[in-house]
Amino acid sequence: MEAIVADYVAGLRRQGWSVPDQGIWIQVGQSVVAEHRGSVLMPAASLTKLATTLAALQTWPLDHRFDTLVGLHGTLQSDGVLDGDLVIQGSGDPLFVWEEGIALANRLQELGIQRVTGEILVTGPFTMNFEEDQAESLVDLKQAMATSTWTWEARQAYANLAPGTPQPNLQIDGVARWIPTADLENVPIEWVVRHQSLPLVAILKAMNIYSNNVMAEMVAELVGGPAQVMAKATELAELPAGELSLANGSGLGVENQMSARVAVAMTVAMQRELSAQGFSVADVMPVAGEDVGTLIDRRLPLTAAVKTGSLAEVSALAGMVPTAEKGPVWFAIINKGWDIPDLRVQQDQLLQAIQAHWGAAEAPAEMRTKVRMQTGPFRYGDPSRNQVAQEAASE
Incomplete structure (x- = not known):
């Protein structure tokens, strides 16, 4: 294995890349089997999402x-007209998308609400469709309520819902606007629906499949911010000092840095935490041959669970590749160079060489994907996640 990594590094050198700027760590179980500059801090792009x-x-x-x-x-009123405002209290759902808004509007109409003469008042952390501008989230929320105001994107999302799903037509006379929670403290509100997000495991899977920066920033802020992400990841993975430095939860910016060793340690810790609950890294990371997203056009060993990372001059890859002889092999590759497509090809070839060395295999049964987005309980816009408030309170 050391020879395979040495050949890989030599190939990078021949292409003119700076050898000290390349980090590799290959591990079986708790033992490192090959590495190059594996304990050196390097910009790791979206490998930051492993920490998040x-x-x-x-x-x-x-x-x-x-x-x-x-x-x-x-x-x-008895005719379905609400003389007043609709109040939305968010708690930071990172995956509130068109399908969720449409299903919510349908539930409100089922409860007899057909028109709101006032506004949609939104309070608390609320983001829709990964919009970075809060005003855009509020516009999307109002548009989701009535088919007549749907955008092309909303209609595309509706096509993902179960056949026969009603098309809502909830008329909102006013605008949607955000107000501080304190402004509602003494306002009488009748809570009618509790909308529940998809479970955390599915949120993390979606975040990592598409390497969604907005979702990652939201999750990191809900955890307590980048410093808390670092502290929790360091504690859980027992990370060595000085090999993880984060400025945010997404990986945007070269100031987010880690060693290849730390990327592997965090992935192994994720597997330990997930396996205790009947899941695996395949349930929170993209899987080769199953998920597209950031893995489109990659030539990775099938059933490998990986996380990609890219900046203008950074290409990174970390995760697990299955082998016949050694079982799951944990790896991280952090490259610095401007030819990102070529660096990705060479990363894929390194993983193929690792698998060829120890024999091709699929991931073991306990590390096969259980969380498949847009199927079963992981479908966007599932109406069962919009509970009548009284029913929710009795649970």
């Missing part, structure tokens, strides 16, 4: 859901 994922696993159980409460401020 690990910190989330320490903060909440895998079945944790983020609630979005919906209430009425005003009087609901």
